[in-house]
Amino acid sequence: MLQLKAATFGVLMGVLSASLSAAPSPITDTQKDTAEQLIETALNSKLGYDIVTSLTTEVGPRLGGSEAEKRARDWGADLGKELGFDKVTIEEFSMPFWDRGHLHIALTSPYQQELYGTALGGAAPSKSEVNADVVYFRDIHALTEVKDGELQGKIAFVDGDAMVKSQTGAGYGQANQRRRIGWQHAQRGGASALVVRSVGSDSHRFPHTGMMSKNDDKWAEIPVIAISNPDADHLRRLYRADKPLALSLHSESKWKGEVNSGNVVMDIVGSEKPEEIVLIGGHLDSWDLGTGAVDDGAGIAITTAAAALIAKLPTRPKRTIRVVMFGAEEVGLLGAFAYAKQHEANLANHVLATESDFGAQTIWQLVSNVNPEATILVDEIAKILSPLGIIRGAADVVGGGPDIIPLAAKGVPTIRLNQNGRDYFDLHHTPDDTLDKINPDELAQNIAAYAASIYLLADTEIDLKSTK
Amino acid sequence: MLQLKAATFGVLMGVLSASLSAAPSPITDTQKDTAEQLIETALNSKLGYDIVTSLTTEVGPRLGGSEAEKRARDWGADLGKELGFDKVTIEEFSMPFWDRGHLHIALTSPYQQELYGTALGGAAPSKSEVNADVVYFRDIHALTEVKDGELQGKIAFVDGDAMVKSQTGAGYGQANQRRRIGWQHAQRGGASALVVRSVGSDSHRFPHTGMMSKNDDKWAEIPVIAISNPDADHLRRLYRADKPLALSLHSESKWKGEVNSGNVVMDIVGSEKPEEIVLIGGHLDSWDLGTGAVDDGAGIAITTAAAALIAKLPTRPKRTIRVVMFGAEEVGLLGAFAYAKQHEANLANHVLATESDFGAQTIWQLVSNVNPEATILVDEIAKILSPLGIIRGAADVVGGGPDIIPLAAKGVPTIRLNQNGRDYFDLHHTPDDTLDKINPDELAQNIAAYAASIYLLADTEIDLKSTK
Numbered sequence: 052m053l054q055l056k057a058a059t060f061g062v063l064m065g066v067l068s069a070s071l072s073a074a075p076s077p078i079t080d081t082q083k084d085t086a087e088q089l090i091e092t093a094l095n096s097k098l099g100y101d102i103v104t105s106l107t108t109e110v111g112p113r114l115g116g117s118e119a120e121k122r123a124r125d126w127g128a129d130l131g132k133e134l135g136f137d138k139v140t141i142e143e144f145s146m147p148f149w150d151r152g153h154l155h156i157a158l159t160s161p162y163q164q165e166l167y168g169t170a171l172g173g174a175a176p177s178k179s180e181v182n183a184d185v186v187y188f189r190d191i192h193a194l195t196e197v198k199d200g201e202l203q204g205k206i207a208f209v210d211g212d213a214m215v216k217s218q219t220g221a222g223y224g225q226a227n228q229r230r231r232i233g234w235q236h237a238q239r240g241g242a243s244a245l246v247v248r249s250v251g252s253d254s255h256r257f258p259h260t261g262m263m264s265k266n267d268d269k270w271a272e273i274p275v276i277a278i279s280n281p282d283a284d285h286l287r288r289l290y291r292a293d294k295p296l297a298l299s300l301h302s303e304s305k306w307k308g309e310v311n312s313g314n315v316v317m318d319i320v321g322s323e324k325p326e327e328i329v330l331i332g333g334h335l336d337s338w339d340l341g342t343g344a345v346d347d348g349a350g351i352a353i354t355t356a357a358a359a360l361i362a363k364l365p366t367r368p369k370r371t372i373r374v375v376m377f378g379a380e381e382v383g384l385l386g387a388f389a390y391a392k393q394h395e396a397n398l399a400n401h402v403l404a405t406e407s408d409f410g411a412q413t414i415w416q417l418v419s420n421v422n423p424e425a426t427i428l429v430d431e432i433a434k435i436l437s438p439l440g441i442i443r444g445a446a447d448v449v450g451g452g453p454d455i456i457p458l459a460a461k462g463v464p465t466i467r468l469n470q471n472g473r474d475y476f477d478l479h480h481t482p483d484d485t486l487d488k489i490n491p492d493e494l495a496q497n498i499a500a501y502a503a504s505i506y507l508l509a510d511t512e513i514d515l516k517s518t519k
Numbered sequence: 520m521l522q523l524k525a526a527t528f529g530v531l532m533g534v535l536s537a538s539l540s541a542a543p544s545p546i547t548d549t550q551k552d553t554a555e556q557l558i559e560t561a562l563n564s565k566l567g568y569d570i571v572t573s574l575t576t577e578v579g580p581r582l583g584g585s586e587a588e589k590r591a592r593d594w595g596a597d598l599g600k601e602l603g604f605d606k607v608t609i610e611e612f613s614m615p616f617w618d619r620g621h622l623h624i625a626l627t628s629p630y631q632q633e634l635y636g637t638a639l640g641g642a643a644p645s646k647s648e649v650n651a652d653v654v655y656f657r658d659i660h661a662l663t664e665v666k667d668g669e670l671q672g673k674i675a676f677v678d679g680d681a682m683v684k685s686q687t688g689a690g691y692g693q694a695n696q697r698r699r700i701g702w703q704h705a706q707r708g709g710a711s712a713l714v715v716r717s718v719g720s721d722s723h724r725f726p727h728t729g730m731m732s733k734n735d736d737k738w739a740e741i742p743v744i745a746i747s748n749p750d751a752d753h754l755r756r757l758y759r760a761d762k763p764l765a766l767s768l769h770s771e772s773k774w775k776g777e778v779n780s781g782n783v784v785m786d787i788v789g790s791e792k793p794e795e796i797v798l799i800g801g802h803l804d805s806w807d808l809g810t811g812a813v814d815d816g817a818g819i820a821i822t823t824a825a826a827a828l829i830a831k832l833p834t835r836p837k838r839t840i841r842v843v844m845f846g847a848e849e850v851g852l853l854g855a856f857a858y859a860k861q862h863e864a865n866l867a868n869h870v871l872a873t874e875s876d877f878g879a880q881t882i883w884q885l886v887s888n889v890n891p892e893a894t895i896l897v898d899e900i901a902k903i904l905s906p907l908g909i910i911r912g913a914a915d916v917v918g919g920g921p922d923i924i925p926l927a928a929k930g931v932p933t934i935r936l937n938q939n940g941r942d943y944f945d946l947h948h949t950p951d952d953t954l955d956k957i958n959p960d961e962l963a964q965n966i967a968a969y970a971a972s973i974y975l976l977a978d979t980e981i982d983l984k985s986t987k
Contacts, residue, residue, distance in 0.1 A: 108756045111632045119630065162587065164579045164810075167950060255723060256809070256950040281953040285810070288576045341724070342632075342753070482635060482724040485749040 152303025406452025620771025874920025
């Protein structure tokens with residue numbers, strides 16, 4: 052039996068080898084050597100960690116449209132020049148500015164206790180202190196069934212559950228419905244304010260902020276506040292013990308008119324096809340609560356460092372590598388839409404796009420959406436990345452990150468290097484998003500993966516885009 | 520060689536067995552059976568978790584001297600009666616009340632950024648907004664060397680390091696020197712305020728509060744504020760990058776005069792020696808930031824549940840078991856000193872005392888300080904606890920917990936069941952000290968250990984106290 056099995060295995064291997072050897076690798080030996088050298092260099096480089104340290108320390112929090120975000124753009128442009136990018140441009144755009152202001156929220160019945168809350172992006176201020184009884188909703192589905200006017204004079208509280216921890220971040224889309232659309236129903240019900248369980252997987256007392264969705268192109272006209280998981284647990288326990296709940300809150304968050312933001316665009320110009328662009332990047336803005344280390348100082352550091360390592364090669368890759376530090380991502384992908392619009396005429400030359408915007412834990416998977424003939428190239432890239440612990444995922448995953456959405460929608464091919472996001476939603480959009488949460492070795496693994504794959508994609512002869 | 524070793528080992532074992540069997544066990548078979556039944560019952564009981572859930576949910580934060588602490592005392596007394604304690608008394612005492620009020624602290628140079636700070640207990644308010652340059656001190660030792668008046672018009676910042684994580688909590692005493700005595704030197708130097716790195720082992724953005732020490736019976740006359748570890752890291756990085764640091768702060772914390780606090784004293788009266796008291800307990804007050812689940816709702820739950828399980832035995836143990844829910848521990852062991860004073864005439868009848876005030880992770884060690892003749896009993900108790908993963912520690916460890924200090928100083932024998940405190944200083948004195956941080960199974964292990972050991976100590980014929 053063993054003999055037979057071995058023989059069968061040998062035959063299978065033979066077939067497999069034949070099949071493998073039938074298709075010549077789309078990566079040359081020189082390219083492979085260069086990619087492997089980039090990995091080695093990246094793993095031993097402190098560049099990425101220095102970049103995220105500098106951004107979080109010297110700029111700090113940088114809300115889309117703020118003066119701090121402007122400082123971040125200047126920081127980014129200076130960095131690009133220092134690191135040897137061939138062209139560095141700041142491309143400005145206009146945007147409405149939402150400011151958090153001061154918030155106070157406390158339990159007043161069954162007894163007085165301060166709660167830990169944060170206004171959600173786009174929320175209106177309270178006209179004065181709101182003191183009201185609470186109507187409890189077990190989840191967002193329960194709130195959507197509220198009758199018009201039923202919540203008059205009340206505060207709606209939408210519970211839910213702490214986000215499930217998952218490597219892929221699955222569960223975020225579902226959990227953040229209470230953050231996204233809750234206000235429409237609370238407002239329709241006539242509530243004076245909406246309070247929701249924060250969208251996060253942690254049990255810390257910091258609630259997670261984040262943008263709400265517009266409805267009919269309008270923002271909420273009431274205060275909308277997330278409270279931390281432990282505080283939401285607390286309200287749930289009191290509700291279940293039949294205690295009458297009441298809250299007092301005052302929020303100053305509001306829209307403050309039109310301001311400027313911008314994207315920092317930095318090119319390593321291609322040696323043979325300079326007009327063809329492989330776009331990588333992260334978003335430069337952060338929420339105002341933390342210093343935006345994980346979201347998305349990491350992405351800025353990973354992609355900038357990867358490109359800077361490629362820029363040090365004796366010869367530029369064939370295509371242009373463009374790092375975009377997107378502005379105002381958190382507040383509605385405003386930099387991404389501005390970029391897509393400002394480069395509309397040239398989108399056909401964007402042969403690939405990807406963004407790093409899921410923290411700095413190790414990358415474990417490479418997914419793609421390039422033309423079928425180019426998929427073999429991504430397969431081969433995955434083999435080169437495999438010593439980094441990265442596996443090949445699906446070849447039909449559209450979109451390379453939040454800021455790539457407008458480009459992907461226009462048909463730009465994408466890849467995505469997926470970080471392990473198991474702890475991401477412990478930190479995401481909280482004051483805890485600070486530099487100490489980044490592991491320099493994991494960050495270096497990210498940069499190694501980006502440097503090798505982006506180099507190969509920029510230097511290949513293969514047409515990534517054409518579907519023929 | 521192997522043969523010889525085995526033979527030697529056998530001889531040694533023989534000697535050891537002979538020596539063990541020579542001393543009769545101080546624990547009867549019936550006592551042992553009862554202790555083991557108590558362990559079994561405790562491990563399968565939800566009582567302790569229900570108690571800490573009720574305290575943190577229905578009372579919440581309960582600062583020493585506050586109206587909430589008064590509610591906690593009523594809650595405790597009601598609980599004691601409900602659980603079948605034979606006597607339940609609230610023993611009031613008077614104390615000065617310190618109130619936190621509102622705090623605002625922000626970095627203003629090299630750029631504007633909100634910091635996460637908390638006033639330290641006993642601190643004075645700022646007269647108005649303080650805006651000043653920062654003088655950086657690497658640690659408390661550096662600050663103690665400041666010359667009188669040298670800090671005029673400045674804010675002193677004392678850095679240091681995040682607390683080392685350790686099972687025993689070693690490192691707290693050293694780290695909290697900056698919290699305890701820093702103000703004396705900052706004030707002597709003429710500083711407008713003192714800011715210190717929070718005393719905690721975590722990297723969360725919540726600073727840890729805690730009481731300062733008096734100096735010459737006086738409290739600080741300046742604001743004293745702890746900032747979170749990530750914020751302290753941030754200031755350190757900016758300082759090392761030669762950025763001029765300036766802060767803006769305003770704190771309302773202040774002393775508000777004399778109020779009442781109290782201890783809840785609950786007895787299970789002994790069947791043969793009711794006048795002899797085995798005292799166990801925890802502290803009922805908490806800091807105002809969290810809901811005091813780990814510090815020290817856990818201790819209240821563990822000791823009350825352990826005693827309540829013993830109260831259900833068919834016969835009361837020989838000695839009285841007294842549970843004391845101490846008041847106002849956090850603000851200077853005020854309940855402990857009040858108890859020692861109010862029971863001064865009767866302290867000789869306190870044959871043993873211990874407190875649970877180190878969270879609710881598993882107990883791993885039993886230490887003691889009883890009379891030498893009774894040490895063998897504690898050794899035997901440790902054997903009965905060993906299936907719970909508990910080992911016997913030293914027999915010369917004076918003090919059974921913070922609130923036991925005044926009793927131990929008067930010669931009351933003590934034991935201590937040491938919890939694993941590795942994560943304790945991630946939560947201690949922060950808003951994150953909430954119910955979700957308690958693992959019900961670990962809490963049950965604590966209760967099992969307390970129930971068995973306290974029962975055996977209360978029922979033994981051995982004199983725990985007399986040194987003869």
